[in-house]
Every structure is written in structure tokens, then in C-alpha cells.
Amino acid sequence: DTEVTQTPKHLVMGMTNKKSLKCEQHMGHRAMYWYKQKAKKPPELMFVYSYEKLSINESVPSRFSPECPNSSLLNLHLHALQPEDSALYLCASSQGAGFGSDTQYFGPGTRLTVL
């Protein structure tokens, strides 16, 4: 089973709202990832958690705040977003710590619209 789940599927929020995206995997994977994907572009890595610790932050603005409460769960807290943050947010997980040979398995994504 290579299932990664994400909620919600769609989210519309205003620039002053605070919301959270949730990602879950029950495959015992040790690394989890957040990606942002704009239309007609490939996904761009935002954060990597390895063994529940933040290991990579790709210079993401502080209005995006990741959290890994346990090994199965990854959240992305959103606050004071801009319209240009509207995108598909993808979560992924991999069995190993996230290096070269690891295959990343992706969730269905959350389509975020910031008004």
C-alpha cells in the first residue's frame, strides 16, 4: 500500500485567514515532504522532514509553517498568504531518510486559492 492522504482537497482562504493542510501516511515511511506546484510547472520542494525532524527548508517564507506531530502526520500551517501562493500543495513520503535512492510517493494534493 503506497497511499498518502491529504486534506482538504480544496481550500479557499483570504489573506488574513489562518488555515492548515494535513498529510498522513501509514506506511512506516521515515521522510515526509511538502511541495508547491504552480499550473503547468513541475513540483517545487518546500520542506523535508526526516525522522520527524525538519531537515530541509528551501527558503520558504515564514507564512508557511510546517509541523510533524508524529511519524505518520505532517501539517502545513498557513497564515497571511498572498494571492501568488495559490497553487497545488503536494505531500509525499519515502521509506528512507530522503536521499538519492528513495522513491517518493505523493498524495492527491490540496488545491489552494488565496483571495
Added chain:
Amino acid sequence: AQKVTQAQTEISVVEKEDVTLDCVYETRDTTYYLFWYKQPPSGELVFLIRRNSFDEQNEISGRYSWNFQKSTSSFNFTITASQVVDSAVYFCALSEAGGSQGNLIFGKGTKLSVKP
């Protein structure tokens, strides 16, 4: 520098035609991994295959086949007898053994439209 090039931005075929999606990569590592992902309109990136740099055997899985050629740094993907359900954006990706965590380098993707 690492790079993945998918020169075909969009391809349109009629059902039952065969279609090949091209992928050319650049890397200085001797150990690396190549991937193909499918992204249907629903948005989920579906893993299709992983190939490591030491394994040049071609692979076939049903109507899908992959041709890995280190001599030309290519990892092409062929769909035989295409179907409407194959319509999606396909991404080729590269990761290096010596790369940083999560460093999956994607090509820009090829949008495949299969018409009935």
C-alpha cells in the same frame, strides 16, 4: 549541474497509437536514479518506475516500457496502444546518490492527450 530535459511540451495522439516520451538528463554523479511520474488532471503524482544508473535493462510493464541508455543520457518512456486514460502530464525526474535530502530534480513535464 543536474538537469532533466523533456523537450516535448505537449503530444496529442489518437487512441491505439504508440507514443514515446523523451527524457534527457545531466549529472556528474556516477550513481543516480531516474524516475517517471504520471499526473492526471486530478493532480496526484503517481509513481511509475525507478531505475538506478547501474541497471540499463529495459523494462516492460503491460503497455508501458522504458528505454534507459547511459550512452545518450536518456530514459525514454513508451506507451503502446495508448488509451484515453493515459491522458496526463508525465514527469521524468533525477536524484543523485550524493544529492541533498529530497533533491528530486524534475523535468518540465510532457502533457499527453489521447483522443478517442
